[in-house]
Amino acid sequence: MPAASDVECQLHNALPDKPAPGNANAQPRKNLAHRVIPASRGARFLCIGTILVVLVLLITFLAFWFSADALFIVPVLRTTIPGKNVDPAQWTRDGTVIRSVPNWIIDMSVENRNKFAMTVEDLAVTAKFATRENRNVLFGKPTAQQSRVTVHVPAKEETDVKIELDVHWDLADHEQANALASLLVLCGISASSLPAALNVPDELPDFSRSTPGIMKWDLDARKVTGFLGLGMTPPPGELVVWDQVHGAASGWGGRVHFPEDWTALAVCPNSIANARTAAAPSEHIVRLANLTMQACEETGKCR
Structure with missing residues (x-):
């Protein structure tokens, strides 16, 4: 088979590589915590505090319910x-x-x-x-x-x-x-x-x-x-x-x-x-x- 000419090799090297399938619009991945908890530090503390208050109220409610007379x-x-x-x-x-x-x-x-x-x-x-x-x-x-x-x-x-x-x-x-x-x-x-x-x-x-x-x-x-x-x-x-x-x-x-x-x-x-x-x-x-x-x-x- 005849060898490729110098011109063909130069054209081939000039073409950009094709992106891998599925990676064209890839974004940095985020874990579950980053998705749920706000990025702002103040909002994050407010969110965690709210969750803790709800848990305390729920536990208190259940404790009162089971001990009620x-x-x-x-x-x-x-x-x-x-x-x-x-x-x-x-x-x-x-x-x-x-x-x-x-x-x-x-x-x-x-x-x-x-x-x-x-x-x-x-x-x-x-x-x-x-x-x-x-x-x-x-x-x-x-x-x-x-x-x-x-x-x-x-x-x-x-x-x-x-x-x-x-x-x-x-x-x-x-x-x-x-x-x-x-x-x-x-x-x-x-x-x-x-x-x-x-x-x-x-x-x-x-x-x-x-x-x-x-x-x-x-x-x-x-x-x-x-x-x-x-x-x-x-x-x-x-x-x-x-x-x-x-x-x-x-x-x-x-x-x-x-x-x-x-x-x-x-x-x-x-x-x-x-x-x-x-x-x-x-x-x-x-x-x-x-x-x-x-x-x-x-x-x-x-x-």
Whole structure:
């Protein structure tokens, strides 16, 4: 083969080398840190600081969540009539409705044992009392003005709340009529003295198998919040011994089944009745029994 001429060699050497494929627009590579963290030193410190704050808040949030405790609630039923050795209530009648005058009070203590404040929004409390095992009847509901209250409890503190209670029973409603009849029996009225429609042995207080008359509290709230709005809202339910909800993020717990929780002690302290006593009923309880009898006889609507 003939050798290349000097002119061809000079032309070949003058041509530039072709760039390697893919390297024409190559840029210096950056690692992940350079891509995420700003180049500016001030912005870099701000970014790192923000990340640390978020991590601290997240860890704190989780720590509070797993260590959160339900509120410790202690409601007590009280009369609004001042003085000692006086009848705690007076009674009026309107048709089949028997009403307490004046209203009663739920004197409630709400203790927050957490390290953060808590707020209970639109709290509703209903007072009931037990007549026999697994049977509770109505005592009263909050008045229309206080049907829902909001309670704020600072960390490691206790807040007192007074809720006005509307106490009345409509004898034309079977459940309410049974509640009033049960209260009369608890306060010393003989079941045989009740109107026939209300003398239902299977529904009246049972002193042989349980301790009737213990107050029961049903609670409900639209929202319960803690640290940074942490949701701790329990479902509507009955107040239970606090140990049953201790360590839970939500629940209705507190002190129950103490002497102050006995309905008869609040309504008829001068004639606390049980199956073994023959104490005479208080005058206001006798009046309540008479109004009940009149309502049943005059309207014929007792159920």
